[in-house]
Amino acid sequence: MENVRNIFDNFIVNLQLVIDQLKDGETERVDTGQFNHVAYWERLDKVVKALSGECTKFCMAYSKPPLPSNQDCESLITRVQNAILALVSAYYALPKTQGITVRKRTKEFVYGIVVAVKELIDTIRNEGPDGSQKQLQSTGAVWEKCEEFHALAKTNQQAVQEVVQDTIGLVKDALEELEEAMQEETEGRWGDMDDLLEAEGQMAPDNEDTWTDADKTLLAPCLGLVKASKLTLNKINVAVKTNGDCSTELNISQFDDLVDITKTISPNVDDFVSVLYAPMQHLTVRLNAEKLAVTIKNLLELSRHMHINKEDDQHWVEFLQTAAAHNLEKIQGLTDSEDIVSHTDTNITL
Numbered sequence: 001m002e003n004v005r006n007i008f009d010n011f012i013v014n015l016q017l018v019i020d021q022l023k024d025g026e027t028e029r030v031d032t033g034q035f036n037h038v039a040y041w042e043r044l045d046k047v048v049k050a051l052s053g054e055c056t057k058f059c060m061a062y063s064k065p066p067l068p069s070n071q072d073c074e075s076l077i078t079r080v081q082n083a084i085l086a087l088v089s090a091y092y093a094l095p096k097t098q099g100i101t102v103r104k105r106t107k108e109f110v111y112g113i114v115v116a117v118k119e120l121i122d123t124i125r126n127e128g129p130d131g132s133q134k135q136l137q138s139t140g141a142v143w144e145k146c147e148e149f150h151a152l153a154k155t156n157q158q159a160v161q162e163v164v165q166d167t168i169g170l171v172k173d174a175l176e177e178l179e180e181a182m183q184e185e186t187e188g189r190w191g192d193m194d195d196l197l198e199a200e201g202q203m204a205p206d207n208e209d210t211w212t213d214a215d216k217t218l219l220a221p222c223l224g225l226v227k228a229s230k231l232t233l234n235k236i237n238v239a240v241k242t243n244g245d246c247s248t249e250l251n252i253s254q255f256d257d258l259v260d261i262t263k264t265i266s267p268n269v270d271d272f273v274s275v276l277y278a279p280m281q282h283l284t285v286r287l288n289a290e291k292l293a294v295t296i297k298n299l300l301e302l303s304r305h306m307h308i309n310k311e312d313d314q315h316w317v318e319f320l321q322t323a324a325a326h327n328l329e330k331i332q333g334l335t336d337s338e339d340i341v342s343h344t345d346t347n348i349t350l
Contacts (some may be wrong), residue, residue: 004073008125011077015118018088022111035095041154044090051083051113052146055120059139062124080121084114097249099156100256101163109145109152116142157244160255163262164237170266171230174273178226181277182219185211214334215280221330222276225289228324229269229296233262235316236299239308254306261299268292286335293328297321 058076061068068076091110094103120138127134153159211219236258245251272288275281303309304317 004067004070005125007070007073007077008121011081012118012121012125014081015084015114015121018084018114019111019118022088022091022107022114035098037098037154040090040094044087045149047083047086047090048113048146048149051080051087051117052143054080054083055117055139055142059120059124059135063135077121080117084117087113097252099159099246099252101259102153102156102159105153105159105162109148112148113142113145116145155246156252156255157240157246160259160262161237161240161244163259164233164240167262167266168230168233168237171226171233171269174266174269175223175226175230178223178273178276182223185216209278211278211280214282215278218280218282218285218331218334219276221327221334222272222285222289224327225292225296225324225331226269226273228320228327229265229292232296232299232320232324233265235313235320236262236303236308239303239313243308243310243313245307251307254308257302258299258306261295261302264295265299268295282335286331289328289331293324296324300324 054076058080061072061076087110091106094106096103116138120135120142123134123138153162240255240258244255246255268288268291272285272292275284275288300317300321304314309317
């Protein structure tokens with residue numbers, strides 16, 4: 001019979017194989033059309049609870065002497081391993097036709113649990129009964145991961161709404177940072193410090209990192225374009241929540257298309273906002289503005305033709321398209337120079 005160390009080592013190796021498979025692999029399982037949404041999530045819930053329970057038993061068995069015999073150790077590990085296999089199998093049973101986004105969220109959930117279990121087993125192997133506090137912490141990490149099931153998106157609509165909400169948060173942060181910098185500029189960064197420095201015969205800080213009058217004029221439509229992107233995401237978020245439907249494969253796939261474009265908004269906003277700080281290069285500002293405006297336009301055009309957009313919603317789509325185009329036109333007008341004109345081959349037109 002293997003010694004306890006080898007039993008632990010082999011199990012940890014197997015867990016790492018599962019982790020690698022989840023990270024890099026994908027199922028080839030074909031959807032038979034017999035998927036039962038309610039039954040699937042009930043099954044996954046039971047599997048998660050069973051795994052949590054087996055990990056708790058394992059931790060308790062190694063929390064203090066006497067330690068389990070080799071045979072009991074093998075039995076405990078087999079039970080945890082079977083629960084892991086059931087969890088992974090349950091994930092792979094979720095068809096792609098239920099939505100790529102919800103599958104990705106589910107995979108991340110399963111991946112997190114398996115990693116936590118591996119860390120628990122590794123802790124028990126290395127710490128022994130004297131490491132009971134660390135074992136409890138590791139077990140708590142497994143419980144925490146398993147508890148995330150209750151908040152897990154169960155439909156592509158829910159998963160996509162999470163992506164949109166996350167993106168709104170990122171855009172909001174970038175917008176608030178820019179507005180804060182503009183507020184600081186308005187109030188004056190150094191205030192009375194300039195007078196104090198002059199009285200001491202010292203030079204005040206240079207203004208290389210402050211906006212020129214031309215920069216400040218350009219900032220207004222730039223800020224408007226960022227706000228248009230945030231408002232677009234807010235409107236789409238409401239539409240997904242209110243009108244979203246997963247009763248057909250077409251609707252489900254539309255959500256995945258929406259995510260593909262939504263995920264590009266935050267990086268484009270970050271790139272755009274990053275070039276708005278002084279000293280500004282107006283050509284770079286213009287090119288990044290055009291890139292962001294195209295992304296907003298594409299997102300609005302897609303939402304217009306999705307099932308989430310009802311007839312009464314067309315007005316806000318048109319309004320936001322006009323707002324984005326208007327701000328872009330202002331930016332282009334304010335950055336129209338010989339230097340800009342020489343780069344017209346890179347211009348993107350809405």
